């Protein structure tokens with residue numbers, strides 16, 4: 001990311017040069033704006049999603065500040081902490097949280113209707129081991145999640161960004177996986193799933209290139225029977241005749 005202030009040496013440039021140089025720097029700076037893995041869709045909020053956002057936000061949404069999260073303070077206990085990035089409508093995340101009361105979960109999502117939906121599910125089911133960030137996960141990981149603090153990270157059906165010119169928007173890239181890995185405790189997991197074969201192959205390549213990550217299914221192999229609940233996006237893929245590819249890696253820190 002390069003949002004650094006523009007500085008040009010005013011003394012060494014003619015007025016005309018200065019203006020073209022400034023334009024060029026401005027253009028370059030605009031091009032260096034962080035490339036997001038999402039676009040905020042104008043999706044309409046249902047009445048119950050809106051009510052849930054109004055009513056339950058204070059109880060279950062962690063406000064994004066540049067402060068590190070203190071999970072013990074948030075959950076009132078010490079337990080393995082799992083982060084899910086891009087939970088969509090959140091049904092499968094809520095199901096996992098209810099099925100694993102010994103773990104704590106943080107869901108990160110930018111899509112407000114999904115956040116409203118999950119808030120409702122949390123409140124109706126009185127789920128105590130799940131909280132939400134409604135913000136870009138890249139920034140949450142960078143600013144709020146301590147290194148070596150997570151038992152796992154799960155990213156189910158991240159936006160595939162089908163067109164080649166948009167592939168750089170895909171979340172799963174070497175630099176991002178490195179950042180994820182830095183957040184894991186030794187033995188922690190990264191669980192990915194996609195219904196897009198090209199992205200699945202890209203994921204495998206990226207994950208395999210990281211020497212600290214171990215494919216639990218064996219080299220070049222997809223994971224099967226992971227036991228995770230089906231997600232909404234996955235159901236849509238099934239209807240369209242898509243396949244599903246899961247990858248589960250564990251983090252083994254290099255020996256000194």
Ligand SMILES: C[S@@+](CC[C@H](N)C(=O)[O-])C[C@H]1O[C@@H](n2cnc3c(N)ncnc32)[C@H](O)[C@@H]1O
Nearest residue numbers: 038086087088109110136137156157231232233
């Ligand atoms: C294709 S949907 C899949 C949703 C859900 N996991 C499912 O399987 O039904 C991808 C989701 O990731 C969210 N997303 C993408 N990039 C994100 C980011 N950087 N931070 C938070 N959420 C993100 C999008 O808003 C979208 O809801």
